[in-house]
Amino acid sequence: xxxxxxxxxxxxxxxxxxxxxxxxxxxxxxxxxxxxxxxxxxxxxxxxxxxxxxxxxxxxxxxxxxxxxxxxxxxxxxxxxxxxxxxxxxxxxxxxxxxxxxxxxxxxxxxxxxxxxxxxxxxxxxxxxxxxxxxxxxxxxxxxxxxxxxxxxxxxxxxxxxxxxxxxxxxxxxxxxxxxxxxxxxxxxxxxxx
Amino acid sequence: xxxxxxxxxxxxxxxxxxxxxxxxxxxxxxxxxxxxxxxxxxxxxxxxxxxxxxxxxxxxxxxxxxxxxxxxxxxxxxxxxxxxxxxxxxxxxxxxxxxxxxxxxxxxxxxxxxxxxxxxxxxxxxxxxxxxxxxxxxxxxxxxxxxxxxxxxxxxxxxxxxxxxxxxxxxxxxxxxxxxxxxxxxxxxxxxxx
DNA sequence: AGCACCATGTAAGTGGTTACATGATTCC
DNA sequence: GGAATCATGTAACCACTTACATGGTGCT
Numbered sequence: 388x389x390x391x392x393x394x395x396x397x398x399x400x401x402x403x404x405x406x407x408x409x410x411x412x413x414x415x416x417x418x419x420x421x422x423x424x425x426x427x428x429x430x431x432x433x434x435x436x437x438x439x440x441x442x443x444x445x446x447x448x449x450x451x452x453x454x455x456x457x458x459x460x461x462x463x464x465x466x467x468x469x470x471x472x473x474x475x476x477x478x479x480x481x482x483x484x485x486x487x488x489x490x491x492x493x494x495x496x497x498x499x500x501x502x503x504x505x506x507x508x509x510x511x512x513x514x515x516x517x518x519x520x521x522x523x524x525x526x527x528x529x530x531x532x533x534x535x536x537x538x539x540x541x542x543x544x545x546x547x548x549x550x551x552x553x554x555x556x557x558x559x560x561x562x563x564x565x566x567x568x569x570x571x572x573x574x575x576x577x578x579x580x581x
Numbered sequence: 582x583x584x585x586x587x588x589x590x591x592x593x594x595x596x597x598x599x600x601x602x603x604x605x606x607x608x609x610x611x612x613x614x615x616x617x618x619x620x621x622x623x624x625x626x627x628x629x630x631x632x633x634x635x636x637x638x639x640x641x642x643x644x645x646x647x648x649x650x651x652x653x654x655x656x657x658x659x660x661x662x663x664x665x666x667x668x669x670x671x672x673x674x675x676x677x678x679x680x681x682x683x684x685x686x687x688x689x690x691x692x693x694x695x696x697x698x699x700x701x702x703x704x705x706x707x708x709x710x711x712x713x714x715x716x717x718x719x720x721x722x723x724x725x726x727x728x729x730x731x732x733x734x735x736x737x738x739x740x741x742x743x744x745x746x747x748x749x750x751x752x753x754x755x756x757x758x759x760x761x762x763x764x765x766x767x768x769x770x771x772x773x774x775x
Numbered sequence: 776a777g778c779a780c781c782a783t784g785t786a787a788g789t790g791g792t793t794a795c796a797t798g799a800t801t802c803c
Numbered sequence: 804g805g806a807a808t809c810a811t812g813t814a815a816c817c818a819c820t821t822a823c824a825t826g827g828t829g830c831t
Contacts, residue, residue: 410781623794
C-alpha cells in the first residue's frame with residue numbers, strides 16, 4: 388500500500404459522487420468506468436480502512452434492516468480537499484500493455500490464421516463493448532435530460548471517449564482482416580506460380 | 582518471476598525477429614512497440630537468463646571488438662515452438678487503467694479548468710505521438726518497398742492501430758474541449774441571470 | 776431449501792518498476 | 804577529458820490480483 392495513489396483516489400473519487408459501501412464501490416466502478424478502470428475487493432477494503440485512518444473518509448456502520456456488517460463510507464471535507472489536489476495534479480502517462488497487440492505484432496512468427504483469429508476475437512469483443520457503452524450513453528442521456536450535473540457532464544466525456552475508441556477499433560479490425568485476406572490470396576497465387 | 586508469461590514471450594518474440602542483446606531488446610521494444618508495450622531492464626535480464634535455462638534461447642557471448650560483456654541471445658528451435666504455442670493462445674483482455682480518464686471522470690469534483698488542462702495535456706501528448714508514429718510508418722514503408730516480410734506486415738498492422746487510435750483520440754480531445762468551453766459559457770451566463 | 780447476490784475481509788503470490796551499482800566504448 | 808550511449812545486473816519495493824474464508828439477505 389504505502390502510497391498507492393491511484394486506487395486510493397479512484398475510491399475516494401467514487402465516494403465523492405455519493406456515499407457508498409465497499410461492495411457498491413466495486414459495482415459502481417464496473418458500471419461507470421469499467422471501460423478504463425477496475426478495482427478488486429482485495430484493494431478496496433484495505434484502502435477504505437486507510438482513508439478513514441487518514442481522515443479522508445468517515446464510516447457510518449450498522450444500518451438496521453440491512454446486513455449489519457454493511458458499512459457506508461462518506462468523503463470528509465479533508466478528503467474533498469485531498470481529492471481536488473490529486474485531480475489538479477498532472478496524470479502520469481500510464482503504461483498500457485496490450486497482449487492482443489503484442490500477439491498481432493509477432494504474428495509473422497506464427498501461421499496467418501493466428502493473427503486473423505486474434506483480430507476477429509478483438510472485433511467481437513469491441514462490438515460487444517460498443518453495445519454496452521451505447522446503453523450507458525442512453526441511460527446517461529435520460530438521467531441528465533433537462534439539467535445535467537457536473538458529474539454527468541464528465542461521465543459523458545468518458546463515455547464519448549470509450550465510444551470513439553471502440554468505433555475506431557472496430558474499423559481497424561475490419562480493415563486489418565481485409566488486409567490479411569488480401570495478403571493470403573496473393574501469397575497463395577505466388578505459390579501457384581512457383 | 583515463476584510464470585511471467587507476458588514479459589517472457591514479449592522478449593522471446595523480439596529474439597524471434599533477430600538475435601539481440603538485452604540492451605538492444607529494450608531499445609527495439611521502445612522503437613517498434615513502445616506505443617503499447619514496455620519492458621524494464623529489471624525484467625529483461627532475469628528473463629533472458631530464464632529463457633536460456635529453459636532452453637528457449639541460446640546466449641552467444643564475447644564478441645571481440647565490442648564490449649566484452651555484451652551477450653547476444655538467439656531464439657532456439659524449442660523457443661520458436663514455445664512462442665508459436667503462446668501466440669496461438671487467446672489473449673487475455675488486459676486491464677487498462679488510464680489515470681487521465683479517471684481524472685476527467687472525477688472532474689465534476691474539481692474546478693472546470695482542471696478537466697480542461699487534462700484534456701489539453703492529452704491532446705498535446707497525442708499530437709506528439711502521432712508525429713512519432715508517422716515516422717515509424719514512413720520508415721516501415723521505405724524498408725518494405727517491393728517485398729514486404731511477414732514481420733513488416735504485422736508491424737504495419739500495429740502501426741496502423743496506433744495511428745488510428747491517436748487520430749480518434751485527438752478528435753475526442755478537440756470535441757471535448759469545445760464542449761467544455763460551451764458549458765463554461767452557459768454556466769457563466771446562468772450565473773449572470775441570477 | 777437453494778440459489779443469486781450482497782457483504783467484508785485477509786494472505787499469498789505475481790508481475791512489474793525504480794533505484795542502485797558498475798563500468799566499457801565512442802565520439803567530440 | 805567529458806558526455807552520451809552502450810551494457811549488465813541486483814535488491815528493494817509496490818500495486819495489484821487471486822484465492823480463500825465466512826456469512827447475511829432476499830427471492831422463488
